[in-house]
Amino acid sequence: MTRVAVNGVTGQMGGAVIEAATDSEVVVGFATSDTDAVDGVPVVRPEDAAEALREYDVDVVVDFAVPEGALTVADACVEAGVPMVVGTTGFDEDGMARLKDASESIPLLKATNFSQGIQVLQRLVREAVGTLDEYDLELMETHHNRKVDAPSGTANSILDVIQEERDVEPVYGREGHAPREDDEIGVFARRAGDIRGEHELVLAGNDEVLSLSHRAEDRGVFAAGALDAATWLVGRDAGWYDFSEVVDA
């Protein structure tokens, strides 16, 4: 059974990973809160992660925390030689560079969204944007009112796919009085309630509208995908891996 450490273990996703871990065992968690344990899982401070990875004989780390915390634990994974699955979003360029550096030493798999549906949505987006190349594009995401990064990592990943197919300039929200430029893509982030994660791309033109959308109904979908990625990652060579490789395995 794969021995998993969860970074961000006291958070919403940390709890979801513990709940979803049936074929894996969560043996330790990392968080900054003062809690000693959550659901029977011992909680260790991130600065002590390297020692804990050895003490608890961890096979792989699953991370759903904050960028600063993910980078602290990535350093610990490099020190201890433990693979890492990164689910935290909101990294800046320097943070992404530090994760890439870590993947020189350990197997590291990062995904902004561990649902299989979003993987398929991204493939549909690439096909639709490449085919309907004159249509106006608008992108919207909706999440719970605790989310601190906007747009979502998933929305940014969808934008990356779109910009591989077409030269578009994101316009983040709109206000004032100005015409829509042809090369714009409106990007909107809504925050309300405990919405798990909704993403929609609208393609409009030629007297028709195509809407491609995904809705996560439970955080368990992300937890299950991350645990599948974790089991898949153990035993691989150091390097940078993508969740699409797990979905297609």
Ligand SMILES: NC(=O)C1=CN([C@@H]2O[C@H](COP(=O)(O)OP(=O)(O)OC[C@H]3O[C@@H](n4cnc5c(N)ncnc54)[C@H](O)[C@@H]3O)[C@@H](O)[C@H]2O)C=CC1
């Ligand atoms: N890739 C994916 O499929 C998904 C990614 N996420 C991302 O996961 C992250 C966490 O989301 P939630 O669980 O909803 O957030 P949350 O706020 O409920 O939990 C965050 C956790 O990180 C911990 N934390 C804070 N500072 C830390 C540090 N320096 N070191 C270690 N842990 C620290 C907190 O104590 C808490 O346990 C966010 O970036 C979110 O966007 C969320 C769902 C799915």
Ligand SMILES: O=C(O)C1=N[C@H](C(=O)O)C[C@H](O)C1
């Ligand atoms: O914060 C969340 O909850 C989520 N964050 C991820 C993102 O930023 O895309 C993935 C998912 O949408 C849930």
